[in-house]
Amino acid sequence: MNLIIFGPPGAGKGTQADFIVNKHRLYKLSTGEILRNEIKNKTELGKEISSIINSGSFVSDDIVKKLVESFISDEKYKDRIIFDGYPRNLTQANTLSDLLSNYGQKIDLVLKLSVSLETIKKRILERRTLEKRADDNEEIAIRRYKTYEKSTEPVIEYYKKLDLLKMIDGERSIEQINKEISDIISLI
Ligand code: AMP
Numbered sequence: 001m002n003l004i005i006f007g008p009p010g011a012g013k014g015t016q017a018d019f020i021v022n023k024h025r026l027y028k029l030s031t032g033e034i035l036r037n038e039i040k041n042k043t044e045l046g047k048e049i050s051s052i053i054n055s056g057s058f059v060s061d062d063i064v065k066k067l068v069e070s071f072i073s074d075e076k077y078k079d080r081i082i083f084d085g086y087p088r089n090l091t092q093a094n095t096l097s098d099l100l101s102n103y104g105q106k107i108d109l110v111l112k113l114s115v116s117l118e119t120i121k122k123r124i125l126e127r128r129t130l131e132k133r134a135d136d137n138e139e140i141a142i143r144r145y146k147t148y149e150k151s152t153e154p155v156i157e158y159y160k161k162l163d164l165l166k167m168i169d170g171e172r173s174i175e176q177i178n179k180e181i182s183d184i185i186s187l188i
Helices: 013-024 031-040 044-054 061-072 090-102 117-131 138-161 174-186
Strands: 003-006 027-030 081-084 109-114 165-169
Touching: 003 013, 003 138, 013 027, 013 081, 013 109, 013 174, 027 031, 027 061, 031 044, 031 061, 031 081, 061 081, 061 090, 090 138, 109 138, 109 174, 117 138, 138 165, 165 174
Parallel strands: 003 081, 003 109, 027 081, 109 165
Antiparallel strands: none
16 A cells, blocks of 8 residues: 655654554655755755755755655565655656556555644744754744645645545644544555
8 A cells, every 4th residue: 555644844744654654564755854864964965955945945856756766666665655745746746646657556545634824833843842953943834834735735636536535633632643544544
């Protein structure tokens, strides 16, 4: 089973994805995490993208496509991927569909965590204290939320039309959300 988890930055996507990975023995493909590691390791790519990421904008579709293809093409991860932070626009959604079909795979489930902007602001500020991410401050949080709404909401509509979408109320406790997600996955 391959699945995608959507939600605005700070919605708890990463936490829920880690939970699903452990419980259902999947592999997480978080484009944001991979990109942040490139910056941390000061690679050529890292140097190229650091100012883009720190300003809250999107890295180019071509850059993320390469990262995603190297994951999808690896037999080890076949039909066991949870996509976190990808796809983020319709171009990426179409690319993902092509890449998966090239490697004999598809998306089986799409989860959307819904959380209000007020809750996001609160959580991002908490996370900043814990993780010290350069893109976690209120102004950038609002910008990332708005970018998410503008670019990613149409992608969610795309999966809704394919009847793959399950909506999750992300305002509840981590445990309640874990339980609901687990119940949905066990039905697939
Ligand atoms: P995230 O950890 O998913 O919130 O991603 C952090 C940052 O990495 C984003 O604000 C973007 O700058 C970049 N990024 C992550 N995933 C993508 C993607 N699929 N397309 C473009 N940029 C991305």
